[in-house]
Amino acid sequence: MIRRIEKDLTRFKDIVRGKIKRDLRKFVSQGEMFGRKGKNIVSIPLPGIELPKFRHGDNQKTGVGQGEGGEGEGEAGDAAGAHVMEVEVTLEEMAEILGEELKLPRIEPKGKNEAVAPVGRYTGIRRSGPESLRHVKRTLRAALRRQLVAGTYDPDDPILIPIRSDRFYRSWKEKEAPENNAVVIYMMDVSGSMGKEQKEIVRIEAFWLNTWLKSQYKNLSVRYIVHDAVAREVDEHTFFHLRESGGTKISSAYDLCLQMIENEFPPSLWNIYPFHFSDGDNWSGRDTDRCLSILSDKILPHSNVFCYGQVKSAYGSGQFKKDLDGRFGDEEKLITSDIPDRDGILDSIRDFLGTGK
């Protein structure tokens, strides 16, 4: 039987989803509105979800307390304005909403049958095992049966005391299950022309790309490469905050990316997603030629899809995208996208993920 409250809860969740969807562009372009809660939950301020009423504002500066006085929580004062109701949404739900709104196709992973790994599942029962895995229900049932037989069970005082021989434990069996792994390799140009705003755009877009890809793959690894004239691998924080000056040699990043794929992520076992963000400047035409040939000979055959996002900056010429489009115009695996500003993030996500590769 469905409980009544489930219907009301579903209706509430629908309303929340509807509101998020309606304002998706706003949420997507303002990544910092999110409070991350733990690993898997974001909390989104949704003004207007509560029923409005005539009520007093938060300008009450006095109140009554009881006790010595002492140190309060000290939360008054800095919390300006009214509280806004926040709803918690899991990243999976968020990905689902994103997918529905952008009409993203589900990804057909490659190498479905090639990669298998053992998976443990708690499906068995044993008479011995660690206490943490004790099967309470079966244990108590055994104790009840024994006490009934022994005549020590009193229905008015229903106390069951399991003894050693009553105990049951869960146990696990190994099963071979197909695995699908994916790796995202983010590359970003950190030369002087990429400003703070450009990096913020990349950061927000990367968050959403990860969210979607995580909902599609069981295991998702994320790696970061920065480059100016040389390339190196960095951690997430550095990736989004590093600021360098100097020239731009894109081929250095592609070299490193290729090296990473060849050493760590054999394409037969991994779905590979290289993303490259830059403002479109490169050192020289000769380097661009090198980039194109690395892409066409090595990276593209290995990757599910290669995405290039060109963030508009005051200095960037945007030449690189033209070069890529000129060379790979009809190559399905290479997707380029222009991101003029924050509002362009959503469209660019659609460009990248819309093919379902």
Added chain:
Amino acid sequence: MNLTPDLERARVEIEGYARDYGLDFFPTIFELVDHDQLNEVASYGGFPVRYPHWRFGMEYDRLQKGYTYGLSKIYELVINNNPCYAYLMKSNSLVDQKLVIAHVYGHCDFFKNNAFFAHTDRKMMDRMANHGTIIRRAMERHGVVEVEDFLDACLSLDNLIDPHAPALRRPHGRMDEESGPGEVGKLPSKGYMDGFINPSEHLHKQREKQEESHQRLQRFPARPQRDVLKFLLDHAPLRRWQQEILTLVREESYYFVPQGQTKIMNEGWASYWHSTMMTRKILKDSEVIDFADHHAGTLATSPGRLNPYKLGIELFRDIERRWNMGRFGKEWEECENLDEKMRWNRDLGLGREKIFEVRRVHNDITFVDSFMNQEFCDAQKFYVYRTNPRTGQPEVASRDHRLVKEQILFGLSNLGNPLIEVQDGNHNNRGELLLTHRFEGLELDLKFTEATLQALERLWGRPVHVETKLDDKGVLLTCTKGEISSEEVTPSGETNRSDP
């Protein structure tokens, strides 16, 4: 009832003690439920069946998360009905269950005997279920979304009622509405004395008064009306099913009013009785620590917060002590010898009797106002805090019981809601609705006010206004076709308020 044998034994025992102490309650039915069920019932305000609405789902979501993360847990839930229904959570320990059972009997006694609950519908459980049927039927006929939208609008206004209405008898059509301003009555006098006995300026004033009271009758409503929902029911252009829904929303609002009016007393009374019964009759030696831990948790205070359980139980205990020792009445009040006051004990033993009387006739406002004195405030360490404008930090401002009392009473008046009345149902002679907010020092929350006005306009069908104060200036907020505008006005509410 589905209690386990040992719980049922405990219940029978506790019910016996409760009756011995003189508690008087409706039959009380306990249900043993798991946390999912308890949270469900709690989301519905204690009722197993109500109309479908998403806000119950929102509440359920909140309760479930609180329980899952171990932040909050509901111990006790009891509803005012005949019979009373109370819920016990399966996973609680036996000591906790005993405490809750004793606490529940305290509440049930309060529901049955407190004057402010006297007018509530004791078959509310059935009525709530009927409301469910009404709304479900409306949804089938007119569409879920349309009914839900209308219901949302009604619920936005459900605090615009008059909490004292059940006790008031208002004049109805007693005044002769047809007669216009007639001749001003003159005192009989001989012609040559007339100018002295009936001076012309007096006659003039009388005439003005009559004029005004006549004009008031022309107004609509004749005097400001606090029960805004009633006014809407009588005068808004609603369809039949909309009338039904607004009526049931209003009924439910009134049903919940006494709970708000007696929160401190009700919880105090129930805590007084669980504490008395547990410590004197029920507890076994092995249970004392667990009980003390739980009881202390219920009564804990924290800086800047007022715990109604604590305030209530301590006031009841103080009253009992004072009436036992004869510390009341003229003689006590007028005694100025502190030493004598300290040793004052007349051994009257009237305490129990007095607190039973108090629980019968008082509500939170009169309870606090009548019994909170300086000695009590000192002993309980109450204080008023104020935010220091320089540091932005709250500071203890005073421990004077008059200020403490004033602050508590202020928070209790009108159940903490802003006082809003219908001023004019034909504003500007264009059928627009004008409400006034009787400003008492706290501004309205602007965002919420705007959204509420939009809901009000949906019901009224014509532009609506509310007059209030923002930054010490009179402001008229208007909602026309969903658009909000505001203009400055000189507050008119003040002059109108002087009406008798």
